[in-house]
Amino acid sequence: MSGIVESIKEELLKRCDAYNEKYGYDFWNDHIKYVVKNSVELAKKYDVDVEIVELGALLHDIAMPSEIGPREEHNVYGAKIADELLTELNYPEDKKERVKECVLRHRGSKKLPRNTIEEQCVADADVIAHFDCIPSLF
DSSP states (O other): OOHHHHHHHHHHHHHHHHHHHHHSOOHIIIIIHHHHHHHHHHHHHTTOOHHHHHHHHHHTTTHHHHTOSOGGGHHHHHHHHHHHHHHHTTOOHHHHHHHHHHHHTOOSSSOOOOOSHHHHHHHHHHHHHHHHSGGGGO
């Protein structure tokens, strides 16, 4: 795991822990960790940038435990949060844009075009993750 991925994961875990303490729902253990696992597997299978996909997976739902914006628009707010965090970490601009697009376009319930295989990996992994933790659907 790269340093940038580890830094983003640490920030995400802080936000997930705070949300869990407040509301009793663990975004990390009930959903996000499975999206990350499945995204990385798909990225390797399709020979695309694993770091971009892993960051996209880590950040895809960050707006929800951060309690920023309405749930229906968590992909939009998540892309904004991703921009802020990656900018603070001096992540290269071209890569940052690719991660943000993964976050923005991951929603299966919206008819959003997926322009790269990296975006598709995160979107597919988001759906697959529900089969890893079926109780999280209820």
